[in-house]
Amino acid sequence: MTDLDLLHFEQLKKDVQAQYLKGHTPSYDDISKWKGIDIIYFQEDLRKKAKGNISEKSFYTYFKNSPVTKLPRIDMLNLLSIYAGYESWYEFKKQHLFAGELLQENENFDDDDLKELEKTVSASIELPKDDNIAIKTENKSSETADLQKSNTDNQTVTKKENVSQIAAPEAEKPKKNFFRKNAWILITALLIIATGLLGFKDAIFQKTYVYCFTDADRNMSIQREIEIKVIKENESPILYRIKPGECFRYATKDKILKMQISSPFYEYLEVSRNLENAPEEEIIELKPDDYKMALYYFSTKDINGGNPQEQLKLIRQKRQQLEDRISDNAVITQVYDSDIYGLETLDKEDYITLMTTPTTSLKNLNVIEMKKDKKGKIVSIKFKISTNENNK
Known part of the structure; x- marks a missing residue:
């Protein structure tokens, strides 16, 4: 990665922003100020035009910070380049060359090419084997054979009584050492058993x-x-x-x-x-929980492509249900995967608009927590829309 690559990525972000503004009117023109429902609509448009998706975490990492200090993965760069109207990230850079910049063709290597290159470089080299080890062993065995020869036929044994008298007191010492060694073995075994019982007492x-x-x-x-x-x-x-x-x-x-x-x-x-x-x-x-089930049914129900009057009727019906069930002073929080922007507070109307907008993102909606008052009105909602960069 070079500094020029980071500058190219800043150019790409501007092209992505311009592409989205052609058909949409977010709360801010500057992409770094988008949040909440603006990001959801952008993800929806990205899935339609580029057949791919990026998570909220990636969005906040690479679009909220400017300039960035690291590049996204190549698949995300290719996806954003396609959305902006180019064939790939390489093609985008090729059409936005800086003065004196040269692109190498091997920058466009795919994964299969890189794997084959790694296999070639990491090929192991066999070292020659030493065949002299067996020869040295045979020489040693032949040399020691002569040393084993000795003439003991003419030797006579004398003073057998003295030898036996000297050996007698030495034989008593091994008996004492035997008892001492056995005592230590017994004590060690008892300690091991006690330690095992203490270690596994919870399991027992x-x-x-x-x-x-x-x-x-x-x-x-x-x-x-x-x-x-x-x-x-x-x-x-x-x-x-x-x-x-x-x-x-x-x-x-x-x-x-x-x-x-x-x-x-x-x-x-x-x-x-x-x-x-x-x-x-x-x-x-x-x-x-009837509310959670009804919300799940509505968010996963496919109303696209049907009768426009029926779609409008369903949306109005759902809005009315949410109006009746949610308190005007309800605390509504959306949780994000991003470490930079983890929580966002929505008012009642924004939440109802989000829940009644038929997007594929609502299929991943998960109500984390919901509280009601004594009258059954919802006073607190915490929810999350799970996203995966592989979702299409």
């Missing part, structure tokens, strides 16, 4: 409890992901994610279990159990 005394979840209205297992926070005194909550249709298995030696259970389209539930007399297996019912 733990008990496993199984909790399965069903829909309170339909009497069937929950086919949505479930999040469970286990609450312990003087400790941070432990979060578990349970896949659709699966049960929650929890091993513990505690006497009390407290859980906070949440799932898309179901009401939040807190559960507390005294494990001294609790069953090992239990079924917990979750009550469906």
Whole structure:
């Protein structure tokens, strides 16, 4: 990457901005000031014209900062170049050359070419083997054979009694050392056993409890992901994610279990159990949240290409439902993946407009948290529109 590449990227951002302004009127002309619904509309236009997508995190990383200090991945550069009307990032640079700038053709290598080049460079070189090792071994064996020869036929053994008297006290020492060594072995074994019991005492005394979840209205297992926070005194909550249709298995030696259970389209539930007399297996019912289900149905319902009057009727119907359910003073927060701009507050009208605009982004909508007052009015909403750069 060169400084010229960064300058080219700043040029590309201006071309992308100009391309979007041809058919849209965002809240600001400057792309670095876009946020919220402006970004969603831009993502929608990018999917239609370039058949690709970038996440909010990438948008805030590369479009909110100017000038940038690093380039995006080549696939994102190609995608933005196509949106701006060029065949590729290489073609864009080729048509915006600076004075004295030269482009090399190998800048346009694809992944297959790079992999083949890496294989060629990393080819291993075999070193010659030393065949003299076997020869040296044979020479050593032949040399030691002569040293083994000795004439013991004429030797006589004398003073056998003295030898036996000297060996007797030396034989008593190994017996004492044997007992000492065995004593240390026994003590070491006991220490190892004690350490093992201390290390695995939690596993030995733990008990496993199984909790399965069903829909309170339909009497069937929950086919949505479930999040469970286990609450312990003087400790941070432990979060578990349970896949659709699966049960929650929890091993513990505690006497009390407290859980906070949440799932898309179901009401939040807190559960507390005294494990001294609790069953090992239990079924917990979750009550469906009608608002979340209705919102999901509307956001995923395809109303494009239908009768225009029917589309308008559906939008008006949904707006009226949201007007009736949401308090005028509701606190509405959108959560982003971006580290630069993580949260955004919307008023009631902006939120209703976002929810009643038929875009493909709403298919990824996830209501994280929702609170109601005693009259049933929604006073707080926290939601997120998940995006993936591979979504098309």
